[in-house]
Amino acid sequence: VQLVESGGGLVQPGGSLRLSCAASGFTFSSFAMSWYRQAPGKERELVASISSAGGNIKYADSVKGRFTISRDNAKNTVYLQMNSLKPGDTAMYYCRVSGSWGQGTQVTVSS
DSSP states (O other), rough: EEEEEEOOEEOOOOEEEEEEEESSOOGGSSOOOEEEEEEEEEEEEEEEEEESSSSEEEOOOTTTEEEEEEETTTTTTEEEEESSGGGGOOEEEEETTTTTOOOOOOEEEOO
16 A cells, blocks of 8 residues: 655645645555644644545544545545645645555645
């Protein structure tokens, strides 16, 4: 299993970013996918999850209405569209499938 996140960076409050997680080494379309984040000094937390076919989606209360998770099973990729970003969204963002994690991509929201 390999998960490679990309799309992080530095953005001003109120800005947007789109994270991508390219997956390989397993049958992507058969597995639910999740995005987690971990801020310095804090525990890793679930941000959003999406079922294998995309019909069941869940969000953390802190990101509802601002973040959108989606997937493209033809491209073996899961996305996290992040809008109206806040400084509190600053964290390392990780992609996860079953017990496997990507290396993470850093998101920093600051003016």
